[in-house]
Amino acid sequence: MLRTGDLKLMQELNRSIILNTIRKKGPISRSDIAKLINISPTTVTSAVNELINQRVVYEDGVGSSSGGRKPVLLRFDPNSRYIIGVSISNSFIKISEMNLEGAIIKREVHSTHQYQGNEIINLILTIIEQFITSKDNIDLCEGISIITPGIVDSSKGILSYNSKLKLYNIALKQIVEEKFNIQTHIDNDTNAFVQAENYFGSFSQYKDLLYITIGDGVGSGVMINGKTLRGYKGSAGELGHTTIVRGGLKCECGNEGCLENYVNWPAIYSKIVSSLLTRGKGTFIHDQVKGDLSKITPALFVQALKEGDVLCLRIMDEVVSHLSTSIINTIHLLNPEVIILSGEIIQDNELFLGAIRSKVAQGVIPILKEEVNIQPTSLGADFEMLGAAAVILQEKFQFVFQ
Amino acid sequence: MLRTGDLKLMQELNRSIILNTIRKKGPISRSDIAKLINISPTTVTSAVNELINQRVVYEDGVGSSSGGRKPVLLRFDPNSRYIIGVSISNSFIKISEMNLEGAIIKREVHSTHQYQGNEIINLILTIIEQFITSKDNIDLCEGISIITPGIVDSSKGILSYNSKLKLYNIALKQIVEEKFNIQTHIDNDTNAFVQAENYFGSFSQYKDLLYITIGDGVGSGVMINGKTLRGYKGSAGELGHTTIVRGGLKCECGNEGCLENYVNWPAIYSKIVSSLLTRGKGTFIHDQVKGDLSKITPALFVQALKEGDVLCLRIMDEVVSHLSTSIINTIHLLNPEVIILSGEIIQDNELFLGAIRSKVAQGVIPILKEEVNIQPTSLGADFEMLGAAAVILQEKFQFVFQ
DNA sequence: CATACTTAATAAAGACAGTGGAAAAACTAA
DNA sequence: TTAGTTTTTCCACTGTCTTTATTAAGTATG
Missing domain, CATH: 3.30.420.40 (ATPase, nucleotide binding domain)
Known part of the structure; x- marks a missing residue:
């Protein structure tokens, strides 16, 4: 249903705009943000305080003066949280931990063993489980992003059709979320790649x-x-x-x-x-x-x-x-x-x-x-992981109303 | 540039949602609107007061009681303002006055006299001028909507390319707005028709x-x-x-x-x-x-x-x-x-x-x-005028953030 | 090096839209 | 007539942004 306007929406919108400004234009001062997006400096200050509290932004030195007090520079912290990306192709399942800029921290490549249907799903779940069991900071995981060829209904989280792997109407988002209790996104691979070209490329x-x-x-x-x-x-x-x-x-x-x-x-x-x-x-x-x-x-x-x-x-x-x-x-x-x-x-x-x-x-x-x-293409060899990261980051950082 | 959140945006958003609810679901009571869009009754009351002030909404009798005070029913008033639609085709220029539901109040059809280039532009301006000179309520005109085959950059208001009429890179929006001082929209005809199917059809x-x-x-x-x-x-x-x-x-x-x-x-x-x-x-x-x-x-x-x-x-x-x-x-x-x-x-x-x-x-x-x-198609014989109306009404009634 | 001027960041006060609870208005049912 | 219900409105309150200081921290200059 349509979201109506209230103070919370207002704040969310502004914080999202300010965070995106820091992410894209940083390092940048509070003062410059205010001028750039045409918002009061006070609002920027309070929003930035909150973002610093959340560790997603940090102060990083001062800029040069233009005749007055030196500006404190703000930066987006891509390492404040992480993403788990999973790419399913016909022969390989790739899994990796990435920071919020898509930089790969840890990666694994597994064969699909020519599995099909339910076996593939079980294999995916096992791979994810082994990948994350060692982690003690699972609360910092922004989400799991799974990409695959075939037809995917990403809003419902359903893998509708992948003929090579014999996967039909699998509620993969739900399955993964229930097993690991981590927000999960599933998308078609080429849809993810075009997002990555736009987001990272x-x-x-x-x-x-x-x-x-x-x-x-x-x-x-x-x-x-x-x-x-x-x-x-x-x-x-x-x-x-x-x-x-x-x-x-x-x-x-x-x-x-x-x-x-x-x-x-x-x-x-x-x-x-x-x-x-x-x-x-x-x-x-x-x-x-x-x-x-x-x-x-x-x-x-x-x-x-x-x-x-x-x-x-x-x-x-x-x-x-x-x-x-x-x-x-x-x-x-x-x-x-x-x-x-x-x-x-x-x-x-x-x-x-x-x-x-x-x-x-x-x-x-x-x-x-x-x-x-x-x-x-402007993406390098890790385009699959960048694709997975892009879809989840897009969702996180793009404020949407409806 | 991106619009930031302030009280004005919040109010605009809520008024737009409330007006659209009345337009689409009316006749409807204040109370039902509040329940439907999940907003406080107080907000609905104050928004409706303003909309009634603007004559775009009116009270129309009472509904039946469900055990208490009878609800006052609200309706959208499609005749509070009007639109001028202009459809340019190879042989005809059609112009009409419509209400906010696309009902035609007055219409004219003119031949293009096989004019081309500047002659066509002058003809259009003359036709619009004659059509509106008689009107004494020009302040109630919501806008002029011009649709034409060919390539149109509607955001810039430029008719880029219409080979049959030999029109190239005409800043038609600007020309019409400067001459008549009425908000003008220009769009491709089939783009307008698809909007009309969605809006009216x-x-x-x-x-x-x-x-x-x-x-x-x-x-x-x-x-x-x-x-x-x-x-x-x-x-x-x-x-x-x-x-x-x-x-x-x-x-x-x-x-x-x-x-x-x-x-x-x-x-x-x-x-x-x-x-x-x-x-x-x-x-x-x-x-x-x-x-x-x-x-x-x-x-x-x-x-x-x-x-x-x-x-x-x-x-x-x-x-x-x-x-x-x-x-x-x-x-x-x-x-x-x-x-x-x-x-x-x-x-x-x-x-x-x-x-x-x-x-x-x-x-x-x-x-x-x-x-x-x-x-x-679900549009009748007046599809051209409905198309012209749709593009301008869509813009008016659809709240957009960016 | 003291003073005046700039710029950045924050604090305090004010404006204002939405909310929640109470009250008023208007109705039903017994 | 009275109690209960629903609709609408009033009023105090909350919370976020803005405006207007105020403070902090610099530069420029005689």
Whole structure:
């Protein structure tokens, strides 16, 4: 139900704004906060006192004077509390303790042992239990954040659908919360990644983002007006299952000509293999592989492109052509401020980015041409953990009314 | 900039909630409002006093007693103020005075005289001037709302792009506000229609809507989380210019295989014509047209479908096939709660709706099949004016913090 | 180095919106 | 007529923000 206004709401709102100001603009003085957000210095003082009491903010020296008393500088303390992030993928369960800036304090990686269904759930619970039993400061845990591929209804905390792990309609949030008595959040992985790009990455100035990751499939996350788009039942963002070829390949999702069937590593891999078999003698990739197909990796593909391997360049053009169709469609439908690409074949691959940029620019409505902004991911190797952290921190630090 | 919390914000918020409660739930007593929104009766009394002072709410008799004092019933007064709506299309400029429920009090329709560019702007200004000069209660005007096809940056009040009328980067909001000194809002027409479906129509319980209108082109509007999606520069919602046929027809937008080229009335019309020329003897539509091509109208097309005309049925199937590709893509990307179709060929056309529903159900990810909800527009003939009203009323009655 | 001027932070007083309890108003039921 | 109920309002109170000092801690300058 709608929240009505009372003094408590007022205070919560102001404290949240002040804390976020310190977090984003710190080190900053009380006086500067007051000027910046246009609030009385008195209010800042009392709010900061409370935040210091909660150990989430601390005083850190003084700034330089501009003709009067030196300002006391305030900083956000990212180590005042911690988060537990859990990333479930098809082969691994990663778990880590992070501070409030997403810095990893402790981490573990476990195999899924190809478990499925209930076994996976039990495995997750065991892993979490072992991870936290040693901790004596469990009261400082801000929450557990679990991310997974598939369809997740994050508001209800239900993992609705993950076909690879055979998980259907699991009330995972409830299960974890009841077992460990720690606030838990569950979300789709790509939704988490787009949040992380916005929260931790170099895209914090944008509010409308499209994130596309290319791996075994094509995943995507959409942020609109600063909020991750979840759709009616939490299944928004399935760009990989939008049709780009009418009457095209039948997809296991039931649809036809889905982007995912044309743009993913297995598709690229098999194109390379079949090209190598039919021709390609003398090309860079042919010389590198020397008949050992296991040497064909995304990294080698990227390297081949850099070496000007015509065979791989041709394959890249096909991929670019398909992907750009989807990107253009999404621009026309949503017009995001930035489109972020990730995945091994995009990693360190300016050639691919340049090709996508020019292909998209060709097809987009002319008035939008100047605005198209396609960038590689700004998250590093720990993007999964950053994703988990981002969804929980976003929730903690973003004051919401409804 | 972010708004901080003070007593004024608190009061504004509560008054807005109370007014909306009366508007939506009225007639309702002060006491029931207090219970419904969980606020103290005292606060309701003082807020209602102010709203009655502003004439936006009035007392309307008493309700029945449930064992004590009879409640005084409060109603929203839709006639306390009025709105001026202006709809600009390729051939007509419609202007009307509406009350706060979108009921039309006075209306005019003007031809655009095929004017373009500056001439159109001057014509609009003249039409508005003549429409309001006679009014002596201009202080009761809540605002002017202008809607138009094309790309509109509604936050800046700029009409960025309307190729048919040759309007580019017109600061229309500013122009109108400076001339008439009345708060003015400008928005894209389909964005306004989706708002109207949500505000006036039968889709008020939904917060994620996709609106598609089929006419000379394909227009669309997207509402996410109760807010119209405008995109970075106000050009979101161009579903008509998303590719559904790779390597398909070159579109004037620069893209290829755009939905709009396969699904619109001119395309259907020319298919009917060419079918009639090659075959079709003895079919319903052939007998009705009798060689007079001007008799081929959307209404006749719909009638022919009802009569089981095989020629038209085949054309419908093609249209349905193309349209459903786009709808499936949008469901997978955005997963709206409801998809609303409008346009003459959808009007009173259950056959078409049924065909779309079953085609979409076939292609959509199985887990979403049950959730797909495709409905015809709930707005009547005055949808343009309702659209104009909706955008301005939404702004007035929806309390926003940022 | 004393004095005047700045700037930062805090304290005290004041303003004001919402709350809770009491009272008034208006009704029902017996 | 009386007791009980429901609606509405009045009034004192609470609590948060703001304004207006006040204190603290600096700089600039003759």
